[in-house]
Amino acid sequence: MEVGFTHHQAAHCENGVASNLLKHNGFDISEPMIFGIGSGLFYVYIPFLKVNHAPAISYRPMPGTIFNKAAKRLGFKVKRVKFSNPKSAQQALDQNLENNIPTGLQVGVYGLSYFPDEYRFHFNAHNCVVYGKTENDYLVSDPVMEHVTTLSHKELEKVRFAKGAFAPKGQMYFPTSIPKQSDLPKAIIKGIKETCRDMLAPVPFVGVKGIRTVSKLVRKWPVKYGVKVANHYLAQIVRMQEEIGTGGGGFRYIFAAFLQESAVILQKPELKELSHEMTKIGDRWRDFAVEASRVYKNRSSKSDVYNLLADEMLKIADLEEDFFKKLKKAIA
Amino acid sequence: MKKEEVPQDEGNLSKNNVRELLYATDEYGNYTTALSKGWEPKSIALSNAMNDIFERMESAKAEILAGNSSPIAYFMEASKMDIGILASYVGIWKWRVKRHFKPSVFSKLSDRTLQKYADAFGIGIEELKNFKAD
Numbered sequence: 001m002e003v004g005f006t007h008h009q010a011a012h013c014e015n016g017v018a019s020n021l022l023k024h025n026g027f028d029i030s031e032p033m034i035f036g037i038g039s040g041l042f043y044v045y046i047p048f049l050k051v052n053h054a055p056a057i058s059y060r061p062m063p064g065t066i067f068n069k070a071a072k073r074l075g076f077k078v079k080r081v082k083f084s085n086p087k088s089a090q091q092a093l094d095q096n097l098e099n100n101i102p103t104g105l106q107v108g109v110y111g112l113s114y115f116p117d118e119y120r121f122h123f124n125a126h127n128c129v130v131y132g133k134t135e136n137d138y139l140v141s142d143p144v145m146e147h148v149t150t151l152s153h154k155e156l157e158k159v160r161f162a163k164g165a166f167a168p169k170g171q172m173y174f175p176t177s178i179p180k181q182s183d184l185p186k187a188i189i190k191g192i193k194e195t196c197r198d199m200l201a202p203v204p205f206v207g208v209k210g211i212r213t214v215s216k217l218v219r220k221w222p223v224k225y226g227v228k229v230a231n232h233y234l235a236q237i238v239r240m241q242e243e244i245g246t247g248g249g250g251f252r253y254i255f256a257a258f259l260q261e262s263a264v265i266l267q268k269p270e271l272k273e274l275s276h277e278m279t280k281i282g283d284r285w286r287d288f289a290v291e292a293s294r295v296y297k298n299r300s301s302k303s304d305v306y307n308l309l310a311d312e313m314l315k316i317a318d319l320e321e322d323f324f325k326k327l328k329k330a331i332a
Numbered sequence: 333m334k335k336e337e338v339p340q341d342e343g344n345l346s347k348n349n350v351r352e353l354l355y356a357t358d359e360y361g362n363y364t365t366a367l368s369k370g371w372e373p374k375s376i377a378l379s380n381a382m383n384d385i386f387e388r389m390e391s392a393k394a395e396i397l398a399g400n401s402s403p404i405a406y407f408m409e410a411s412k413m414d415i416g417i418l419a420s421y422v423g424i425w426k427w428r429v430k431r432h433f434k435p436s437v438f439s440k441l442s443d444r445t446l447q448k449y450a451d452a453f454g455i456g457i458e459e460l461k462n463f464k465a466d
Contacts, residue, residue, distance in 0.1 A: 009353045011365075032355065032363070052381065053414070110412065116350060118378040122417050146351050146367070163420035232384060238377040253333060253355040257363035279357060283333055293373030296380055 002132030005102045007141040007148045011254055012060075013127040015040065016143025017104045018067045020129060024102055025178045027076070036258030037073050037191035038066035041251055042198055045210045045217075051165075052121060054236035057214060059251055061198075063106065063125030063166055069194075071175070073187035080173040086157045089170030093130060096174065102131040102141070106171040108162020114142070114149045124166040130156070188262045189331050195255075196328040199320060208321045215313035222306050230306065231296040238289045238296075249289065252282030259327075270330045274323065281319050288312050333357070335364060339371040385412055396463060402438035403463035404429075407453040421452035 005024055008031075010016025015034040022029050035041075039061065046056040060066075064080075071078045083089035096103045108124040109115065132139035137150040151159070160170045199207035214237075221230035242249060256278035263271035291312065295305045335356040351367040358364050388409040395401035408418050419426040424445075431437050432449075443457065450457045 009367075011353045011355060052412075053384075118375075118382055119350075121381075121412055144352065146353075164417040167420070232380070235377040235380040238373060239381060242371070242374045242377075249333075250354060253363075257355045260363050275363075276361060279333070286333065289373045293376045297376050 001097050001134075002139060003097060003100045003102050005129065005131035005141060008143070009146055010143035011250055012040070013143050014063065014066045015254070017127040017129055018070060020141065020143060021102065021104055021175055022076070022178070025175055027074075027178050027182075029074075030257075030261065032254050032258035032261060033188075034070045035066065035251075035254045036195075036262065037187045038068075038070035039191050039194040039198065040066045041195050041255045043207055043210045045205045045214050047205065052236060054233045055214075055217070057237055057240050059241060063127075067104075067173070069191070070187075073190050074182045074184075075179040076175050076182075077177045078173050079176045080171060082168075083170035086161050086170065089160055089172070090153075090157065093172055094133065096172070097130070097133055101174050102129050104129050104173045105160060106168035106173075107156075107159035108164075108168060109159075111155060111159040111162060112142075113151065113155055114140075114145065122162070122164050124162050124164055124168055185266050188266060192262075192327060192331050196324045199324045200328070208317050208324070211313055211317040211320070215310040215317065218313065219307055219310040231298075234292050234309070235296045238292050241285065242289055249282045249285035252278055252285060256282060266331075268330060274327055274330060277323055277326075281316065281323060284312075284316050284319065288316065335359075335366050338366040338368050340369045341372045341375065342369060385409060396435075399435055402433050402435050403460055404438065404449055405433050406463065407449070407455065407460065411453050413452075418452060422448040424448070 006020070008016070008020055008023065010019065010031045012031070012035065015031045015038070018034045018038070019029055019031045022034075042059065042061045044058050044061075046058070049056040067078065081092060083092065093103060093105075105128055106124070107126050107128060108122065109126045110120050110122045112120065112126070128140050128142040130138050131141055131148075134150075137152055138156045139148060140151050140156075141148050160168055162168060201207045201209065203209060204213050218234070218237075221233055225233070256275045259271045259275035259278060263269060263275065288309070291305075292309055295309065333354070333356045335358055338354055338356050351369055353365050354368050355363055356366045389406060392401060392406040392409050396403060396406055404418075408415070411418075413421070415426055415429055419429045422429065424432075432441060432445075446457050446460055450460050453460075
């Protein structure tokens with residue numbers, strides 16, 4: 001049993017699944033468009049929560065929100081179902097495949113046997129599409145992979161019922177109604193407005209202010225916890241920033257690509273200028289990751305490295321604050 | 333980032349079938365996509381995370397040999413879990429899972445309970461009962 005489905009690789013799993021499912025239903029939309037319209041750019045520091053024994057910093061909103069927001073703004077409907085037991089979850093998926101519906105799934109990364117071991121942590125908000133079934137395997141289109149892949153029936157059950165934070169509970173989703181025409185400019189403006197609002201939010205844990213708060217913490221780490229723990233925390237920031245499915249620098253580039261596409265649709269050349277600016281900010285995030293990696297590899301000979309890194313974060317925060325203020329004006 | 337600058341660092345990942353897609357700019361400054369084989373800062377961060385796990389496994393092993401901890405501690409680290417995640421996999425309250433870390437409590441666990449742990453770790457019940465620290 002196999003549904004004809006075209007796999008397109010994406011930079012981020014959730015946009016990728018959304019864009020692939022929509023393309024399959026005849027609604028041609030790029031990954032950056034989904035990301036921008038769904039307000040995918042974000043920054044949040046969650047105090048008191050530890051992930052992999054380190055502070056929780058996320059460069060993305062809650063799982064599922066990008067797709068949901070994009071759906072709402074573009075006017076298509078998504079059906080989401082969760083299950084209490086694996087058997088009914090499997091039946092519902094098989095039913096969908098029989099009806100020729102490729103289906104999006106929320107899965108845990110730890111059980112994905114096609115990933116290298118280093119990627120496999122207990123992170124439960126990954127997304128992929130199942131588009132077919134053979135005697136032993138399910139056919140899987142994981143948007144961050146170059147090609148389609150497979151998981152055994154047993155493995156798929158495991159990843160659908162992974163446990164811990166954001167447990168997927170077998171969640172599956174698929175678009176049910178697709179509009180022929182969609183008010184793209186309006187959707188874009190809504191997406192941008194929300195991103196500006198989030199990044200400029202007057203809350204110390206969110207957006208630009210969140211970056212500043214984390215910068216303050218980074219300064220204290222080596223004294224408060226010792227070099228070893230501080231290095232572990234720093235490595236965790238970089239993993240959160242650049243690992244598959246999250247992305248700090250990478251997300252900035254997707255957002256820049258979105259602005260570039262939007263400049264044409266909205267006929268606002270200033271968005272193209274802003275796109276270049278966002279590219280430069282993305283470069284700085286990547287430079288930050290390079291500097292940070294020197295520290296946790298103990299290669300940095302500079303003294304006071306944690307202060308230097310914290311300063312760099314402050315600079316990025318200033319640049320982003322300035323950027324989102326300009327962006328807000330540009331679409332007002 | 334320009335397309336030519338997209339890093340192609342051959343990493344030390346356990347599987348090298350992974351090429352990531354990145355958005356990068358072409359010579360006119362327009363966005364396009366490019367594939368990356370890997371990037372050093374990231375692969376160091378990943379291998380740091382793995383080393384951290386290995387260190388945790390080693391110290392868990394030492395604790396077990398010293399009679400301070402049960403084999404559950406070792407397999408929890410080996411499965412990259414913490415107590416919260418383990419508790420949700422086995423469906424047992426956290427404080428009870430914590431108790432099962434005590435060798436005296438562990439030795440009295442029923443096979444049914446041990447089976448839950450074995451399933452969570454993807455191992456056989458025998459491996460849990462006859463822990464070999466080699």
